[in-house]
Amino acid sequence: MVEQVERVENGGTSAAAGVAGLKGVAAIAYTFFWPYKIDGRLRASMKGVELTIVVDLIDFPPAAVVEIRDGDFSVVVVEDPARLPRKPDISISGKLQDLIRVMEGVGKALKVLLSRKVKIKGKRKALVLAKLFRATEFELPGGGSDG
């Protein structure tokens, strides 16, 4: 059974109650994506893109599911990511410590990946996500100004 602890729409005050409960991996994922949403990079570089990303760290439960939908995102906390209603596009699993090593480039990040201490499924989709992090060629949403 998928136990949806909280569903959180990003940003804004409308989802205040749910957002305030986020902890652990879900809060870290939310923190990570939030600036991209707020300043328009997410909308600009993920226009028309739909991605479901599962981050499941065995030593830091519960898992988090990030859903990107046409430039917006939400974070969902799940107890059992193996029983999601549909298969995620990208799945990242392993131990938090190893993931931190990969993200920070500690020692031999490639070695950690090759040893499958951190598993990434859906690498092709992950490349789409990577576009977000090198977003340069895009149009700002309406809020952009010269002031």
Add this chain to the structure above:
Amino acid sequence: MGATDKCERVLAALEHEETDRPPSFLLGADFSFYKQFIEKVGFGHDEFREYAKDGLVMTPPVNHALALELGFDCDWMTFPSLFHFEPGLENHALLDTWGGMFSFDVQPDGTPHQWYVGPHLTSREKVEEWWDLGRPAGYPKLLFKPSLRQQRVLLKKYDGFLMLVGLAGPFECLIFGIGFAQFARYARRDPEFLHEILERNFEVQAEGLKRIVRFKPPVVMCGDDYGYNEGLQVNVKHWREFIKPILGRYVEIVHGAGAKFVIHTCGNVGELFPDFVELGIDGVESLQPTINDLPFLKHKFGDEIALLGTVDDSGLLVNGTPAQVRAEVGKMVEVLGKGGGYVPGPTNFLLDAKVENVVAMLEAIHGTDAGRAG
């Protein structure tokens, strides 16, 4: 003098030379301020494209793009230490390599928040177990290069915009890990053990600083909060015995590489100014005007040490009007900017300061000619 770019203006101010105007400094801006900035002002389209291309749009509290867009002359980039994880910690906390517990949270209005929870190394046994695990651990080799590459871009492409870079100072590394109660206990009963903790922490920080200065930053600024509003967090005798010698070694590394050393330290820290001067520290940053006697510090130490910050971020910039901000900051520039040695800016990370007040502050700093008065 007529500075040719922002970096020159900052360096001249730190040298106590007269400049066309005082340079402005942004310590950082948290998530709430970033959101407010986007909603009220926003980036220029072409500028934002360039910032993104140059990797300058970052996660709060460090965000060079924001500092550039607002018109500051310099800002701060402090490198985080390695994070570890211990299963079963309250609040899903993560541990930094000094043993401090941090938690990620989300505020009721949807704004992310990262906060310090408390010390993890609350006994001698825990400290020794920590060391057995190989902690504190050194900085990842790849951590510095991308950020310090930004330094080159900022200097060359953005009118000499200066990024002050640094690491946590000796006091914060220590206190975040062991807490005040253990500090007080070891200081009285087991000073050798306290020295050993400080020494082990310093080994990591010294290595980090040496890596940073290889990139030849003009200014290094380390963060180490020594003060409360009422005075120092630990008594000055203990600060001099345990913290000052290590801080002096930070300064030696940085000066040895030809860079200037600035300390960011919150609270009422006037009592430490003679020590800062003795250590050869080039500037002190934060200096909340409501709790520090800034005219006195300027008069007494202003020829030897530069004053940075000084604009009240939690009162004036939050509750004041733009007119009040302009008037107040204008007065400060007149008094503190005489003869150089002054780099004004908000005293801490911008949280709930009003954007229009920050703009007014910058107008007062940039529009005045008091810095030229000599």
